[in-house]
Amino acid sequence: MPLRTSLLDPFTFTGAQQDSAFQMTRAAGATYLRLVVPWSEVAPATRPSDFVPTDPASPYYSWAWLDNTVTEIEANGLTPILDVTSAPGWALAWRGSGQTAGAPKASELGAFATALARRYDGFHGEPPVRVYQVWNEPNLSLDLSPVNTATTYRGMVNAVATAVHGVNRSDLVVAGGLDPFENLAKTFISQAPLAFMRSFLCLSGGKHPHATCKTKIQLDAWSHHPYTFGGPFGKATRTDDISLGDLPKMRALLRTAVKLHRIASSHAVQFWVTEFGWDTNPPRRHAVPLSLEARWTSEALYQMWHSGVSLATWYLLQDQRSPSPYQSGLFFHSKSLKQARAKPMRTAFRFPFVAYLRKGTVRIWGRDATSAKALVTITRRHGTHGVWRSVARIRTNRWGIFVATLRLKATTTDWFRATAPGSGKSLAFSLAVPKNKRYGPWGN
Template sequence: MFNFPFRGKLTTGCRPAPGNRLFGTNHRAGSRPCGDPMHATTSPHSGRPSALSLARYACSNPMRALGRKAYRRLPTALTLAALLSGTPALPDQDAETGAPIAGLAVGLDALRWQSHTSLVAEFMDYHQLGLRWLRTDLNWASVQSAGPDSYDWRDMDRIVAMARMHDMKVLPAVGSLPDWAWTTDADGRKIRDARAFGRFMQAAAERYAPQNIHVWEIWNEPNLQGPFPPHPDASAYAALLKEAAAAIRDTDPGAIVLLGGLAAVMVTDLDGDPAAISALDFLETIYAEGAGSSFDAVGFHPYTGTALPDPSDPQNGWGLMSGPLRDIMAANGDGSKPIWVTEYGAPTNIGGGGTSHDDQARMLGSAADLAQRTPWIDALFWYSYRDLGDDPQNREDWFGLIDAQGHPKPARAAFERILLQLQKVR
């Protein structure tokens, strides 16, 4: 079990067992294997990041350009009190603003097992929320399960079509190696050939760029063992990132490539359970491997346990991101590159160490306020849409805006107001 930090104290990780997250193993009943056992797919409401994306990629002409247009953040309009009130104050509509993207990220396995009727109902609720960005995983192991020359896009096609029907943009978080992409030598199991991933990403970009997908997140939490078995390997990831970026840019020159959302791990421990590499060590290695030019923004998951996000606290996921992570980017000439917060959230199993419903809403509002006031944050995705279950000791079950029975929590109304507010100021 990957321990969830409380009161913002991060040790080797920042939230519950990564096995339930993108490209990890879900041990809940009804799970279905797909590709490598560490990448088992799951039942309809499996644990995939539903994330609120509160950032707008305000780039000048081509999407991949790093220079953001000059803009002024709204210093007072999107304060926490305004966001959580029923009638938040509106800013001066004539002021030039840099309102960030606001969206929700859910996983492929939270959607693909659903019946057509239930999927339509869920997307209708997204629409009711005012959602314009949806993050979901594109599972390489699923698409190419039958071999390197096979492609089965049906699961992703169904979700992309539903999103387009509701005028939503999709951010795919791509990952999970198929069985045939592994090899074993004296040192253990390794990725056979990073170029195979490049070929897959070229096919994906060719298929989905015409469907208005121009932002790609390469893997999810690659600094954790679950999403990157048999153990995290920054050098191996750098090789995948290079191949992916080259393939995407060759196909869609204006596309944005995100370095896979790093978990806010503070201490590297390759002998831990699970093994983990600190976000700082991982990013340093990416630069050392010459992959700094292969991403346009850093994806990060600054979970803070039950504490509010606090950029000034080095033991808080938000502080790790705002301080040492940004310092590493600046030291490598990437001070102008933005960060996309592709997951942030809090569980509401208060009896099992989570937070209250009201405090979850406050954390959402605080994160939205910080994203709005931080020039280098281009996106904030809230995790997640629906609770996955009701086990009081399983924090992974409790991150939703609504509970497992579909009843809304206060965070849902707060999220809807945030989305409405950001729509108005753009």
């Protein structure tokens, strides 16, 4: 199974430095890029009487910024994931207030999705787009309300899928992108992701789920945002919350939905992560130290792949200026993005590699930076100042993934590293497991 990597950075991907951002994204080994597309910024603020929302050539649509952005993304060798969010006021079925976002009319969302897919079908002068995501964190009242039912979101996804597949059946529609934690605060609420997913898929709870409605869901990939406390193997404290260590539960539910024919897709249904990260220290106090974050980045990518995830999206390319809570970038903040200084985790994101001590063996996993077939050399160093010596050579699969069990004597004082043509060297990975500290995703 592949592990494609992607980045999401709404602050730099649509700003004046977006071309540099796309170049740096590709150089970091990513092949996908999640781009937030606010529907309200493309559609007219008020609906004209002669507006045809399914027609991308309508003069009332404002495509220029999106056309330019998609063109630049693809010129840099990246595949865009267009994530549709934020309905214009005239398209709302239910108006929110305060900390509730309201909900769009599924029919209007489907009409916009038709125009969007036609605009980027590859036959109307713009580059083709093949991946569309429906909303962001629909289990969170800040993004979609009412949040205590997934029926609204099910209608939205089916409307978009019908529209997109009506233009090109090979295009992918991504659903989910859920907030990982239940929250019942006064300011906003979020439904537990697994509970929301069951409701969305019309599946009962328990060990032997069964269908609870006849409506099938049209989707090609299910995604999640598994923010995690306590490292890459950390699990959520509540049963229906989903962090990194809980991803197998979500995958199992997805596979059950496929088995019970709850999902209609002409593709093998994929499991994706479309947002994830940890803030670092520096710059944010109480966040994950840089060296530990680098290790956790490789381990998080391994944990995702091991849990059946085939695409992993990191949130952000560069930190936002302090005191912003968004300090999870691969680069420190800089006024000039080209001058931004890379964190060690950037290497781990580009060329993830892990090594774990077992009885008489060392288990290794990695993905070379080219995501293609390569011959990887594994080297070992005794202690922090020893000499690196080759211990194995491993061929990757066609997606650049390599997995092996090395039969050799090793101790917790040993370090391992991978090297591959076109990828350079991975970060050194210690067999000594660091003490588990409960650092939160946002320095909490």
